[in-house]
Amino acid sequence: MRMRTQRQVVDYSLQKRALLREVHSGRVGIYEVCDASPYLKNAARFHGELTDDRCPVCRRENLTHVHYIYGDELKQSAGQARSKTELPVLAMTFREFQVFVVEVCRGCGWNHLVEQYLLGRSGLDESGPNAPTSTRRRREAAE
Numbered sequence: 001m002r003m004r005t006q007r008q009v010v011d012y013s014l015q016k017r018a019l020l021r022e023v024h025s026g027r028v029g030i031y032e033v034c035d036a037s038p039y040l041k042n043a044a045r046f047h048g049e050l051t052d053d054r055c056p057v058c059r060r061e062n063l064t065h066v067h068y069i070y071g072d073e074l075k076q077s078a079g080q081a082r083s084k085t086e087l088p089v090l091a092m093t094f095r096e097f098q099v100f101v102v103e104v105c106r107g108c109g110w111n112h113l114v115e116q117y118l119l120g121r122s123g124l125d126e127s128g129p130n131a132p133t134s135t136r137r138r139r140e141a142a143e
């Protein structure tokens with residue numbers, strides 16, 4: 001389910017499929033891709049969302065999604081993992097921040113970036129009647 005202010009979504013499923021092909025053909029070692037750090041495993045345990053998808057490597061455990069948030073406005077919270085239920089609140093609190101979604105297998109340690117996107121109040125401007133389109137265009141042009 002998409003949040004209302006979600007924008008600039010980058011999907012990494014193609015990269016993931018390509019990497020998994022390499023793993024299944026033996027060109028990339030399992031130890032190279034199942035390298036979840038203790039921090040990532042902890043984040044999965046305490047802030048992760050368990051999905052219905054089986055781990056594509058060990059096929060024993062279901063994958064957990066971890067949401068990391070980044071942005072200058074977040075100050076000391078930048079780089080932290082947050083549970084998905086906290087994101088709508090943060091999206092109404094801050095103008096703009098980046099979310100990185102990482103899938104983790106808590107069994108074998110497989111991990112991969114799923115997608116990234118922007119959240120935040122400034123996304124509401126884009127469809128609002130008083131949308132500051134000139135500001136938005138300038139920002140997009142700068143990227």
Ligand SMILES: [Zn+2]
Nearest residue numbers: 055058105108
């Ligand atoms: Zn696994």
